[in-house]
Amino acid sequence: MSDAVLACDGLRKQYGQMVAVDGIGFSIAEGETYGLLGPNGAGKTTSIAMIVGVLARDAGDVLIDGQKHDVNSVKTKSLIGYVPQEMALYPDLTARQNLRFFGRMYGLSRNDIKRKTDEVLEIIGLADRADETIGGFSGGMMRRLNIGVGLIHRPRLLILDEPTVGVDPQSRNAILDSVEQLAGEGVAVLYTTHYMEEAERLCDRVGIVDKGRMQAEGTRRELVAMVGEHDRVTLTAEGDLARAAAALREMPEARQVSHDESRIELMVPEAGVVLARALHEVTEAGVTVRSVEVREPDLEAVFLHLTGKALRD
C-alpha cells in the first residue's frame, strides 16, 4: 500500500527463547484508526516499540510515509506521536515544562510550543494545573498528561498504547473526542486498548493479536463474518417455555435455541429477518412475551472466539 502512513511487515522480536512478536504486519492509511487488540502479553507493546523505533527489531520492515524507518531514523521519527503504555514523564517538572521539553525535542519553534502547549493542556483538561510539579498529580491526571505529550507536535501517525487506563469517564471522552478529531484531520492512528467501547467507537479496522501473531484483521463487520458469529435474540416470557423452544427449533434459520424458566435464547444469522416469525411461533405455543432483546455480535465475541480469552481480565 503506497499511500499508507504506516506499513509494517514481518515484525519479529525474540527475547531469549521467547518469541514475543512473530511476523506481525499491517498498514494504516491517512485518517484511518487502526485498533490492535490482544490479551496481556500478546506482543502489542513490543510491536509498537519496534514500529516507533525505540526497540531494534530482529526482522521485518517498517515504512513511515513510504520511507524506511528504524531506530536511527531521525526524519521519520518526527512524523510519529507516541504515547507509551507506561507513564513517561519527568516527575520533578511541571506539566507545562514536560510538554515544552518534548515539544522542543520534536523541533517545534518557540511560538508553536507556546500555542500547542496551551492547546494540549486544554484538551487534556489540565490548563488550571499546568504549572504544578506533576509529582503531586493523581494517576488519572498523569495519564492525561502522558497522552498530551504525544500530541504536542503535529504527528502524521499517532500511536497510543492503552492510553486511557485509569482515566475517569469524562476525561476519557474528551481524549477519545480529540483522537477522533485528529483522525478526521487526516492523522493515522494506531490504538491499543482493552476497552471494547473504545475500539468499537474509534477503530475503522482492527487487528487481533495473540501469542505474537496476527490472528485476524479487518473491519468489525468483516471480522464478525469471518468467525461466523450470530445475532442473539433473548425473549423474556411466561408460560410453557419448553414448548415454545421446541417450536422455534423447527425454524430453518435457528442455529441454536436454549431456555430456562423465564428466558429463551435464539441464535440466528440475521435477527431482523426472523424476529416477527419467531414471535408468532412463540405466541402460538401459548407463551406471553414480556420483552425482546437483540444483540448483534461484537468485537468482544470475535475476540473471545479467536483468543479464547475475554478482552478485559
Place this chain on the structure above:
Amino acid sequence: MRAITIILFKDLAQRARDSTLFVFAIGLPLGMAFVLNLILGGGGNSFTAKYALVDADRGPIAQVFTEQVLVPLEKQGTLSLRRVATAEEAGRLTESQEVQAAFVLPAGFSAGVQAGAPATIQVVGSVDAPVAVQVAREIGEAFATDLRSVQLAVTVAGGATLTQEQREQIAERARTVAAPLSVRDDSNVATRELDTTTFYAAGMAMFFLFFSVVFSVTSLFDERRSGTLARLLAAPIPRSAILAGKLLSGVLVGIVSTAILVVASSLLMGARWGDPLGVGILIVAAVLAATGMMAAVATFARTSEQASNWQSVIAMILGMLGGVFFPVANLGSLATITFATPHGWFLRGLSDLAGGGSLSAILVPTLALLAFAVVGFAMALLRVGRMLQS
C-alpha cells in the same frame, strides 16, 4: 546539536533542584578543606600565635629560653609575645582569649635544670585555639629535649653530684645548643610544593568533583525508571545526542563547581591556586577525566542506586590513592602511587604551577588527565548501548 543543548538544559534544570548536588559540589569540599587545613595544616604563613610569657624564675636557663627561642620566633612573625608578671594574670588572659597560650617558667626553674632535674615549662592554653596551644607545647618540649641532652652530656662527664662549675657549664652549653627553633614556613614558593591551604582546597575540590559528576550518565537509569527514556528514543534525535547531553551536563557542573571552589577558597581561606590559565586548563582536563571515568563505571551497573554505590566506592579509593588527604611530600616513596589516579596528576600540575612553572610545566599532568578522560569516555561509549534501551 540542538537536541544536545535541550537535553543538557533540562538535566541542568533538574540538577539545580537537587540540593545534594550543591552540598557535594561546593559545601562539602569547602568545609572539608577548611577543617583538614585547620587540623592537619599546622602553621601557614598567615599563622601568628598570641602568647604570654611568665618568667617567675629570672635565672640563666629561663633567659636562654626567652632570648634564644621565643624572641627569634617573635621576630620571624610566627608569634607575638606579651610578658606578664604572674601565672594568674596569664590565666586570665588566656581565658579572655587575649592570648592563645602562656608559657610559665616557675621560680627555681633554672636552678632545677642546673641541678640535673628535668625541665618543666608549663603551657597554659585556651581551649578555643587548639593549634596555637599545640604549637606552644611543641616549642616548650623542643627546648626541654635540648636541655636534656645538655644535662646528659655534662652528667656523664662529671658523676653523680654536680659541682658549681658543672652547673654553670649547663647554662653555658644550653645557650649554644638551644638553636633558634624554626616553625616551617609553607609559603616558600621555591619548593614546588603547594601550601597546605591550597593543597587541601585543591584536594577536596578534586575528591568531591568525582561525586558531583556521577549523575551525568547515571541519570539514564532515572530516565528509564520514569519511562522518559522511551520518549527520548522515540524522538527525532540521534541516540548519540542523548549521551552527549548527559555527559556534557556532568562536565559543565564539574567545571562550574570547581571554578566556584577556586574563587571561594581563595577568598575565604587564602588559597593560592596559581596562574589562572594554567589552573583553568588543569580543571577542564580533570573534569573530563572525572566525568569519563564515572560514566564508564555507571555502564557496569543495572540500576541508578547500584551505579551510585560503585561510583562512590571508586571515587573514594581514587581519592585515597590520589593523596588528597595527605600532602604528597609526606608520603615518601608512596607518592608514586598517586600518579595512578587523576587526583595525583591534578595536584602535581597545581604544584608545578605554584613552583612558578610556566604553562609548559603542566603539559605532562594535563596529558595524563586527558588520558584518563579518553579511556573513560571510550569505555563508556563502548558499553552505553545497553543503557539506551527503554
